[in-house]
Amino acid sequence: MSVFRGFGGAGFRARTRAMVIKEFIQLRRDRLSFAMIVMIPLMQLVLFGYAINTTPRDLPTAVLLQERNDLSRSILRALENTGYFRITHQLDDAAAFDRLLASGDVLFAIEIPAGFERAVRRGERPALLVAADATDPVAAGSALSSLGQIVLTALQHDRAIPDAAAPPFEIRNHARYNPAAKSSLNIVPGLVGTILTMTMLIFTALSVTRELERGTMESLLSMPITPIEIMLGKIVPYILVGFIQASLIVGLGILLFGVPVFGSLTLLAVLSTLFIATNLSIGYTFSTVAQNQLQAMQMSIMYFLPNILLSGFMFPFAGMPVWAQWIGETLPLTHYLRIVRAIMLKGATIGELQYDTAMMFGLMLIAMTIAVARFRRTLD
Amino acid sequence: MNTAADNAIEVRGLTKRFGGRTVVRGISLNVRRGRIFGFLGPNGSGKTTTIRMLCGLLTPDEGEGTCLGFDIRTEADSIKRRVGYMTQRFSLYQDLSVRENLEFVARLYEMRDPVAAAREMIHRLGLDGREEQLAGELSGGWKQRLALGACTLPGPQLLLLDEPTAGVDPKARREFWNEIHALAAEGITALVSTHYMDEAERCHEIAYIAYGELLTRGTVEEVIDHAGLITYTVSGPHLNELQAELAKLPGVDMVAPFGASLHVSGRDERALEAAIAPYRSRTGLSWVRSEPSLEDVFIDLMSTARDNFQ
Ligand SMILES: Nc1ncnc2c1ncn2[C@@H]1O[C@H](COP(=O)(O)OP(=O)(O)O)[C@@H](O)[C@H]1O
Ligand SMILES: [Mg+2]
Numbered sequence: 001m002s003v004f005r006g007f008g009g010a011g012f013r014a015r016t017r018a019m020v021i022k023e024f025i026q027l028r029r030d031r032l033s034f035a036m037i038v039m040i041p042l043m044q045l046v047l048f049g050y051a052i053n054t055t056p057r058d059l060p061t062a063v064l065l066q067e068r069n070d071l072s073r074s075i076l077r078a079l080e081n082t083g084y085f086r087i088t089h090q091l092d093d094a095a096a097f098d099r100l101l102a103s104g105d106v107l108f109a110i111e112i113p114a115g116f117e118r119a120v121r122r123g124e125r126p127a128l129l130v131a132a133d134a135t136d137p138v139a140a141g142s143a144l145s146s147l148g149q150i151v152l153t154a155l156q157h158d159r160a161i162p163d164a165a166a167p168p169f170e171i172r173n174h175a176r177y178n179p180a181a182k183s184s185l186n187i188v189p190g191l192v193g194t195i196l197t198m199t200m201l202i203f204t205a206l207s208v209t210r211e212l213e214r215g216t217m218e219s220l221l222s223m224p225i226t227p228i229e230i231m232l233g234k235i236v237p238y239i240l241v242g243f244i245q246a247s248l249i250v251g252l253g254i255l256l257f258g259v260p261v262f263g264s265l266t267l268l269a270v271l272s273t274l275f276i277a278t279n280l281s282i283g284y285t286f287s288t289v290a291q292n293q294l295q296a297m298q299m300s301i302m303y304f305l306p307n308i309l310l311s312g313f314m315f316p317f318a319g320m321p322v323w324a325q326w327i328g329e330t331l332p333l334t335h336y337l338r339i340v341r342a343i344m345l346k347g348a349t350i351g352e353l354q355y356d357t358a359m360m361f362g363l364m365l366i367a368m369t370i371a372v373a374r375f376r377r378t379l380d
Numbered sequence: 381m382n383t384a385a386d387n388a389i390e391v392r393g394l395t396k397r398f399g400g401r402t403v404v405r406g407i408s409l410n411v412r413r414g415r416i417f418g419f420l421g422p423n424g425s426g427k428t429t430t431i432r433m434l435c436g437l438l439t440p441d442e443g444e445g446t447c448l449g450f451d452i453r454t455e456a457d458s459i460k461r462r463v464g465y466m467t468q469r470f471s472l473y474q475d476l477s478v479r480e481n482l483e484f485v486a487r488l489y490e491m492r493d494p495v496a497a498a499r500e501m502i503h504r505l506g507l508d509g510r511e512e513q514l515a516g517e518l519s520g521g522w523k524q525r526l527a528l529g530a531c532t533l534p535g536p537q538l539l540l541l542d543e544p545t546a547g548v549d550p551k552a553r554r555e556f557w558n559e560i561h562a563l564a565a566e567g568i569t570a571l572v573s574t575h576y577m578d579e580a581e582r583c584h585e586i587a588y589i590a591y592g593e594l595l596t597r598g599t600v601e602e603v604i605d606h607a608g609l610i611t612y613t614v615s616g617p618h619l620n621e622l623q624a625e626l627a628k629l630p631g632v633d634m635v636a637p638f639g640a641s642l643h644v645s646g647r648d649e650r651a652l653e654a655a656i657a658p659y660r661s662r663t664g665l666s667w668v669r670s671e672p673s674l675e676d677v678f679i680d681l682m683s684t685a686r687d688n689f690q
Contacts, residue, residue: 010490011490014487014488014490015487015488015490017487018484018487018488018494019488021483021484021487022473022476022480022484025476025480026473026475026476029475029476029514030475214471214474215467215469215470215471216471216472216473217471218437218467218469218471219465219467219471219472219530221437222435222436222437222460222463222465222467223460223485223488223489224457224460224461224488224489225488377456378436378437378438378439379432379437379438380438380439
C-alpha cells in the first residue's frame with residue numbers, strides 16, 4: 001500500500017525519533033496541556049467520587065424489631081459502627097416501613113424477624129429482611145453488599161455464634177424502584193476508560209490542525225518526512241502521558257474508593273496502553289480530517305458522547321437495544337470497560353479477554369490507516 | 381535520470397488554479413546551477429505559489445519540469461531531500477529554542493551528529509548565546525537568519541527563499557545577502573523571491589512576474605534593454621502638477637517620481653519627444669535623457685500586463 005511506503009528502516013526510525021523528541025519538548029513547554037494531564041483525572045475522580053458517593057455515609061435507616069434482645073441490639077450497634085447506616089427510626093409496625101421508604105425519609109429498612117436469634121442457633125438460616133430505596137443504585141448497592149458481613153461479625157463476636165461454612169442466616173434483600181442496582185465498583189474502572197478517552201482525544205485531535213494553523217506544516221511538509229512518521233511521532237509521546245494518567249486514576253481509585261484489583265496489574269497496564277494508543281490514533285485521525293482546531297474539537301465531542309452513553313459506562317450494556325449494542329461494539333471504550341472490569345473485579349486473564357483485545361487493536365489499525373491515507377502531503 | 385546537468389530548475393508552462401481562478405499562468409523558468417536567481421513581483425503575483433510547485437508542496441494543474449533533475453510531479457521526495465525551502469511566513473516551531481529547532485531539522489535529515497551540526501550552525505549564524513532562546517522570542521532579523529540556517533543545515537543543493545528579507549532592517553538585509561552570496565560561492569543555487577527592487581541588483585539573473593504571468597527575465601541589463609523604454613529625467617519646481625499633466629499626454633507611457641525628480645518614459649521615441657517638446661523649453665525645468673530604472677521597466681510591464689489580463 002503506497003500510504004505505508006517507507007515503513008521500517010534506519011531513516012524511518014531516525015525521523016520518527018526526531019518527531020517524538022520535538023513533540024515531547026513542545027508538550028513540556030505547554031503548561032496548560034501539562035496541567036491538564038494531572039488535573040483532568042484528579043478533578044473527574046473527585047467530582048465523580050462525590051457525585052456517585054461510592055462510600056456512602058449515614059444513610060438514613062429504619063429498623064423494625066420483631067424481637068428485642070441482645071442480638072438485635074448488637075446488630076444495630078454494628079450497623080451504626082460501619083458509618084454506612086444511621087438508624088433514624090425504630091419501628092414496631094410494618095406499615096410505617098413502606099411509608100418511610102416511599103417518602104424518601106429513609107433509604108433502608110431492615111427487619112429483624114421474631115425468633116431470629118433462636119433460629120440462628122438452631123441453624124435454620126432465618127431471613128433478615130432488607131428493603132432498599134435503589135433509586136440511587138450505587139449508594140444502595142455498596143451498603144447492601146456490606147450488610148451480610150456486618151451482621152455476621154456481630155453474631156460471631158458478640159453472641160458467640162460458631163463459625164460455619166455458610167452464614168447462619170439469609171439476607172433477603174429487596175431493592176425497590178431500581179431492581180437492576182449495580183455495584184459501585186463498576187464505576188471507578190469505568191472512569192479510567194472515560195477519562196483516558198477524553199484526554200487522549202484532546203491531545204491528538206489538535207495536533208495536525210495546530211501545525212496547519214501555525215504555519216509550521218509548510219516547513220514540515222517540505223522536509224523528507226512521511227505521513228506515517230509524523231503520525232507516530234505525534235502519538236508515541238502521549239502513550240507515556242496516557243500511561244501516567246491511567247496509573248494515577250487506578251492508584252487514586254484504589255486509595256480513595258478501595259477498588260480492588262483481583263487480576264494482573266501487568267496485564268491491565270499492557271491493555272491500557274493499547275487502549276491509550278487506540279484513542280490517540282482516533283484523535284489523530286480527527287485532526288487529519290478537520291479543517292481547523294475548532295472542527296477537530298467538535299468532532300471529539302461528537303465522538304465522546306456515544307462513548308459515554310453506549311459503552312456500558314452509563315447504562316448496562318446488556319440492557320441496551322441491539323442496534324445500540326452494535327454501535328457500542330465499534331467503540332474502543334466498550335471493549336476497554338469490559339477488560340478493566342474483568343481484570344480489576346473478576347481477576348480475568350488474557351485468555352478471557354482475547355475478543356476485546358483484538359477489537360481494540362483492529363479499531364486502532366483502522367484509525368491509523370484512515371489517518372495516513374487522509375493526511376495531505378501537499379497544500380493543495 | 382539527471383537530464384539537466386546545468387540547470388538546477390527547469391520548468392515549462394506551470395499553471396495553478398485555485399477554485400477556478402488562475403493564480404499562476406504558464407510559467408517557464410531555467411535556473412543555472414550555482415546562480416542566484418531573483419524572483420520579483422508585487423504581492424499576490426504568484427511567487428509563493430510557483431515556489432511551492434517547485435518543491436512539491438503544490439501540484440501544478442498544467443506544466444512539467446525538473447528540480448535538480450527530479451520530476452516535480454513524481455519525485456517530490458527526492459527533491460525534498462536536496463532542497464532547502466524557506467517559507468515566506470516564519471514556519472519553525474516558535475515554542476522550540478534555536479538549538480532544538482536546528483537539532484530537529486538535523487535529525488529529520490538523518491545527519492550523523494545532530495547536536496554538533498546544530499552547534500556549528502548556531503556559530504555560523506552568529507547566534508551564540510541565544511541557542512536556548514525560544515524561536516518565537518527572536519526579533520524579525522534573527523528569525524530570518526535562523527530560518528535560513530535551518531534550511532541550509534542539511535546541505536541542500538538548491539535554496540528556495542520566499543521573501544527572506546521582508547520586514548527586515550537594511551543592515552540585516554545586507555548581511556542576509558552576503559550570506560546568500562557566500563552560499564552561492566560554495567556552489568549552492570538560490571532562487572530568491574522579493575519585492576525590493578534594489579535586491580534585484582544582487583542577483584545574477586532575475587525574472588519578473590505579475591498577475592501570475594512571467595513578464596520578463598534575464599540579467600538586470602538585459603531586462604532593461606529588452607524593455608525598449610526611452611526615459612527622460614526632469615527636475616524643477618511643482619513636479620506634482622507636472623506629473624499629472626505629462627501622464628495624460630499621448631506618447632508618454634509612464635511618469636514616475638524618482639528621488640527629487642520625475643522619470644518620464646515612452647516606448648515610441650518619436651511620440652515621446654513630440655509630447656514633451658512644449659515642456660522642454662519651460663523655465664525652471666531641466667530635462668536629461670537617461671537610463672530607465674528597473675522600477676520604471678517593471679511598472680511599465682505591469683501596466684501593459686494589466687491591460688492584457690484584467
Ligand atoms: N491556497 C490558496 N487558495 C486560494 N488562493 C490562493 C491560495 N494561495 C494563494 N492564493 C492566491 O493566489 C494569488 C497569488 O498568491 P501568492 O502565490 O502567495 O503570491 P505572492 O507570493 O507573489 O505574493 C493571491 O491572490 C492569493 O490570494
Ligand atoms: Mg508570497
